[in-house]
Amino acid sequence: MPFERMEVNKKQRKDPGEKTISIHHGESFSKETGCIMPPIFATSTFKHGNINNFDYTRSGNPNFLILERILKALEKADFCTSFNSGISAVTAIASSLKQGDKVLCERNLYGCTTRLFEKVFKKFGINVFYTDFTNPEYKSTISKIKPDLIWLESPTNPLLKILDLNEICSVAQEKEITIVVDNTFSTSLIQKPLSLGATISLISTTKFINGHSDALGGAVLTNDLEWHEKMVFAQKSLGLNPSPFDSWLITRGLKTLPLRIKEQSKNAELLAQQLTSCPLISELIYPFNTDHPQYMLAKSQMNMGGSIITIRLKLNKEKTFEFCKRLNYFSLAESLGGVESLICHPATMTHASVDPGTKKELGINDSLIRLSVGCEDIEDLSSDLFMAFEDI
Numbered sequence: 001m002p003f004e005r006m007e008v009n010k011k012q013r014k015d016p017g018e019k020t021i022s023i024h025h026g027e028s029f030s031k032e033t034g035c036i037m038p039p040i041f042a043t044s045t046f047k048h049g050n051i052n053n054f055d056y057t058r059s060g061n062p063n064f065l066i067l068e069r070i071l072k073a074l075e076k077a078d079f080c081t082s083f084n085s086g087i088s089a090v091t092a093i094a095s096s097l098k099q100g101d102k103v104l105c106e107r108n109l110y111g112c113t114t115r116l117f118e119k120v121f122k123k124f125g126i127n128v129f130y131t132d133f134t135n136p137e138y139k140s141t142i143s144k145i146k147p148d149l150i151w152l153e154s155p156t157n158p159l160l161k162i163l164d165l166n167e168i169c170s171v172a173q174e175k176e177i178t179i180v181v182d183n184t185f186s187t188s189l190i191q192k193p194l195s196l197g198a199t200i201s202l203i204s205t206t207k208f209i210n211g212h213s214d215a216l217g218g219a220v221l222t223n224d225l226e227w228h229e230k231m232v233f234a235q236k237s238l239g240l241n242p243s244p245f246d247s248w249l250i251t252r253g254l255k256t257l258p259l260r261i262k263e264q265s266k267n268a269e270l271l272a273q274q275l276t277s278c279p280l281i282s283e284l285i286y287p288f289n290t291d292h293p294q295y296m297l298a299k300s301q302m303n304m305g306g307s308i309i310t311i312r313l314k315l316n317k318e319k320t321f322e323f324c325k326r327l328n329y330f331s332l333a334e335s336l337g338g339v340e341s342l343i344c345h346p347a348t349m350t351h352a353s354v355d356p357g358t359k360k361e362l363g364i365n366d367s368l369i370r371l372s373v374g375c376e377d378i379e380d381l382s383s384d385l386f387m388a389f390e391d392i
């Protein structure tokens with residue numbers, strides 16, 4: 001009898017697992033009704049003197065708090081602040097800097113993060129520098145520039161470079177430099193930047209966390225009280241707060257994150273292996289493919305390879321778009337991380353705002369596409385891609 005052989009742990013586990021954390025968000029401010037799902041607290045203001053000290057929704061709302069608690073528990077962070085988009089989370093951090101501060105960024109960042117630094121924060125006297133953090137030379141660049149803050153992504157968007165977060169964070173910690181890791185492509189289920197030494201872990205909850213392409217959001221996680229206070233201040237004073245409804249949607253989506261991300265990573269890993277044989281592909285980048293330049297690091301730093309595959313086609317711009325439009329299950333659209341597969345043309349979409357020289361230097365050209373692999377049946381995704389390659 002299988003029951004007799006099963007070992008039963010009769011004690012409540014001290015730390016619940018990630019699937020349990022994602023589903024059980026704890027107290028939902030609704031003890032009276034016993035509702036399983038929290039209500040949407042559609043209120044702009046709160047009666048003065050309530051026990052939770054809610055004041056005005058720009059500076060807090062039960063729906064934000066429920067979402068923040070789950071994100072915090074998943075990352076094992078002390079603090080979390082939610083925002084109305086990933087870019088608002090970037091804004092919250094950058095706006096906490098002061099005139100003259102220096103930011104050293106990984107050269108390949110999400111295009112709109114670079115745009116925000118270049119077109120907005122430079123105007124207010126923030127000095128922005130870029131370097132390739134996969135090149136060991138980055139250490140001397142840090143010593144030369146002496147940045148106040150280092151901004152990383154790993155895997156990077158869209159080239160999927162893997163940065164050695166542990167090593168970079170220890171170099172930065174020695175010099176008391178704040179380290180931000182944009183963890184949007186991984187989520188804390190694949191890697192936990194704070195455990196690897198980062199000061200701040202940022203995430204666009206629009207992507208994998210919500211997973212259903214129906215809401216925008218962002219969050220900043222930290223163990224540093226001073227940075228947390230800055231985030232709370234930015235949320236209310238810059239009006240970067242999310243809406244209760246979006247927070248509720250993201251909380252609902254988050255319940256299935258562990259299941260989705262596992263399935264999506266599995267699909268992506270299989271597709272990445274199958275596509276390597278395709279004669280129309282000149283380069284395929286996937287962190288868990290053995291030919292990835294940082295394969296060993298990816299394997300040690302990440303629990304799964306993630307659901308993003310970047311591909312360079314042996315096709316010109318016109319044919320590349322024709323390929324994208326032939327697909328049935330991969331919609332040509334911005335964004336990533338949802339249950340539905342998407343395809344994106346970074347040069348004209350996510351990285352359209354990056355200057356042509358930088359794009360050329362990075363290799364973000366007209367033949368580059370980025371797949372966000374969803375939860376569909378792998379056989380359907382695979383035949384969709386291989387059929388689109390036929391006779392092109």
Ligand SMILES: Cc1ncc(COP(=O)(O)O)c(C=O)c1O
Pocket residue numbers: 085086087088110113153157182184185204205206207216217218335
């Ligand atoms: C790595 C990364 N960071 C931040 C963002 C911004 O997130 P949002 O679109 O929620 O503002 C994105 C969006 O694609 C992203 O890919």
